[in-house]
Amino acid sequence: MGSIAFDAVRTPFGSRDRMLGGAASHFALAASMLHPVRIVGPVGDDFGEAEMAVLRTRNTNVDDVEQVPGGKTFFWAGVYGDDLNTRETLETALNVFEHFEPKLSPESQSADTLFLANIQPSLQLEVRRQCRAARFVAMDSMNLWIDIARDELVQMIGEVDCLMLNDEELRQLTGKPTLLAAAREVLSWGPAGPSMIVGKQGEHGSALITADDYFSIPAFPLERVVDPTGAGDVFAGGFMGLIASQRERGLDGDVLRNAMAYGTALASFNVEQFGTEALQSATPEAVAERVGALWRMGRFERLDVDLIR
Numbered sequence: 001m002g003s004i005a006f007d008a009v010r011t012p013f014g015s016r017d018r019m020l021g022g023a024a025s026h027f028a029l030a031a032s033m034l035h036p037v038r039i040v041g042p043v044g045d046d047f048g049e050a051e052m053a054v055l056r057t058r059n060t061n062v063d064d065v066e067q068v069p070g071g072k073t074f075f076w077a078g079v080y081g082d083d084l085n086t087r088e089t090l091e092t093a094l095n096v097f098e099h100f101e102p103k104l105s106p107e108s109q110s111a112d113t114l115f116l117a118n119i120q121p122s123l124q125l126e127v128r129r130q131c132r133a134a135r136f137v138a139m140d141s142m143n144l145w146i147d148i149a150r151d152e153l154v155q156m157i158g159e160v161d162c163l164m165l166n167d168e169e170l171r172q173l174t175g176k177p178t179l180l181a182a183a184r185e186v187l188s189w190g191p192a193g194p195s196m197i198v199g200k201q202g203e204h205g206s207a208l209i210t211a212d213d214y215f216s217i218p219a220f221p222l223e224r225v226v227d228p229t230g231a232g233d234v235f236a237g238g239f240m241g242l243i244a245s246q247r248e249r250g251l252d253g254d255v256l257r258n259a260m261a262y263g264t265a266l267a268s269f270n271v272e273q274f275g276t277e278a279l280q281s282a283t284p285e286a287v288a289e290r291v292g293a294l295w296r297m298g299r300f301e302r303l304d305v306d307l308i309r
C-alpha cells in the first residue's frame, strides 16, 4: 500500500509532464519479479486503462486499487539538481488519498508480508491494523511526513519489523548525527518496534542494521543515470519480494543480504529510464546478472598482511 501517482519530473537529461509514478507503483513493478503482489491504494477518474495495465505487470493483482468517481489521482512534481543527488519537491497533491478509507479485501488482509510504502502515516497505520496475519511488515516514509505528521509516524514505526528510510531522513527523524546512531535509536523504540533498519544512501548504496549485525552494499555502478525517482521504492520491492519468496526458509542473515542485493540490482534498472519504463521490461536474466556482479564487487580474499607496529 502506498501512493499510486502521476509524476512530473525534470532531470538534467529530460523531463516528463505526467507519467505513472507513486511509491506503491514502483514497489509493485519490482516485487512482482520475485513474488505475487497485491497493490492497494486509490486512483481517480483520470487514471486510465493504460496505467492500470502497467500496474498489472507480471500479474500484480489490482483488486484493491479503488477508482474514486470524480476523484483525481495523487500528483507529485519534482526537479533534480545537476548531480542528481539533490531533489526539490515542487508540488504534492494528495487528491484521492486525502479522504481515502482503506477497506482491504480478505485476500489482502491475509497477506503474510506487508509493505507500507510512502504515504500519510495514519493510512499506513490503518492498513497495518487490517492486515492482522502479516508476519513481516516493513515501511518507508519521507521528510514531508517527518515535518507534518511526526507523532503518527513515530507511532507507526513502533508497529513494524523493518524501517526503511533515506540516510538523511533517519538523521532528521532522530536528531542523531550518524546513520548508525540514528538506527540504534530507532531500534530502541518499544518492544513491538523495528528489529531492523535499512538506511538508503542513494548512489552510495544502502546499509542494514540490526541489534547485532551491520551489512552494507554499494549501489550498482552506472555511468548514466536518467531519473532517480522511485529508486527507493524499487529497492524496497526487491527487498520485500526476496523475503516473501523465501518465507519457507525464514529470515536468516543470508536471506536479508540477498534481499539487499536484489533491491540494489532492481533499483539500478529503474534509474536508467524515466518513471516505471525500465522495470516494465527488465528481464530475470539481466537482474540475476547484476546480482552476480554485485556479489563479485564486494568480495575479496583476505591476505596475510604483517602490520608494522
Ligand code: AMP
Binding pocket: 003, 005, 006, 007, 021, 022, 023, 075, 076, 092, 118, 119, 120, 142, 144, 145, 228, 229, 230, 231, 232, 233
Ligand atoms: P522516491 O524517489 O523513492 O522518493 O519515490 C518517488 C515517488 O514517490 C514518486 O513516484 C512520487 O509519486 C511518490 N511521492 C512523492 N512524494 C510523496 C509523498 N509525500 N507521499 C507518498 N508518495 C510520494
